[in-house]
Amino acid sequence: MTTCRRRHKLLLPVLWCIIALASLVVLGPTGTTAEDADQPSLAQVESSHAPPTARASTALAASQAFLPNPAVAAMLAQVQQSTLYTYTGQLSGEWPALIGGVPYTITTRYTDSGTPIQMATQYVYEHMQALSLTVSYHDWTYLGHSNRNAVGVLTGTTHPDEIVLVTAHLDDMPSLGLAPGADDNASGSAGVLVAADILHQYQFERTLRFVFFTGEEQWLWGSHEYAESVYNAGDNIVAVYNMDMIAWNSDISPTLWLHTRRPDNPGYAGDLAIAGVFTNVVDVYGLSGDLTPVITADGTSASDHSSFWNKGYSAILAIEDWNDRNEHYHTSNDRLQFLDMTYFTNYVKASVGTAAHLACPLQEAGILTGVVSDAITFMPIAGAQVQVKSGLCPTHTGISDSEGVYSLTLPVGVYSVTASASRYWPNTALGVVITSTAPEDLDMPLIPVRFTYMPLVFKNAL
């Protein structure tokens, strides 16, 4: 709804604008449409999916289709099969890794293995430290067992308190003997390492935390304690993307599964928003011939994402096709040589893109500008609030100046724009596309509240 643009000023035939005004009011005083009504508002999602205390996290609103972001495309292009091969080989003991400056072969990552799992957690910690992330160990004790998770933080710029977790369990099976755990879950762990390698070079609106859990195979001990601690700290975790077994594919179909809660669960919409980001990434970055995502709304609790569901956070599990499951699962034969490196690489590309879009990249910005004016008198409205959002990323707000002009610098994407001012009905424009090539000009005429019933009078006059 971009009628009555500023260049028309008072020369615009009055009758034309009255007709436009009548159509605005027919749509409703806020200018919303049926399409708008189908989108749950952020407030609705917050109230229905918030954790059970006042320390609520901000669930993402329903995912909207987004445009390919050139910066994210560049991130995906950096995902190298050879790097994944190297990291997975080191984690699964095919050859030594450099840990504490000394070559060490990780023969097992079983949680209660002592030195080997300690070296594995040190390996990922040092890797993230070398990227200049803010690193820490999260020590935990649960059911008489103790171990540590490893955490690396890339702090967000505009909304650092909104946190996206990119996670995998580092520990593995079997409990005795060699436990390479290449697919389960050196693959997901290598995915997190590669995501950290690439994403740390960029700026995001939200904070990204890369988290490696231990104790998963004993039933999610490390993530249970981590979710408990972030919940008690009041952390605003907006999304958890958990990779667990992402490199086995023995048939011709590159199917993968994204597990959400069940549709009757209040948390379903928030999970589905995350899964929707993944499927959008596959679509817009040209991966649809390489990956076939299947959203599986069965609420499976068999990996670390469910520790976050239990605290009311939105989370999904990204895993390979369980109908084509790894025949070496939890055996000493779960080795690098059996992985499908092409499938694995594409899975990590989609995962890096998902993490990037969840965290909202700041590169590739464009400009949205226009005039907020009185729809009847065409006079500019100063101090009007212009709120710009996609269902995915934080809301941006601008205020119109004395000439009614507002201007916002936004990451490229598709937005809904709402202008509001006291004594006026808000006006919303949907599907506003921001590109980095040219400013988007969007004027926002607002109808004075006192004119609510005018179209009825107008209609009677006809």
Ligand SMILES: [Zn+2]
């Ligand atoms: Zn696993």
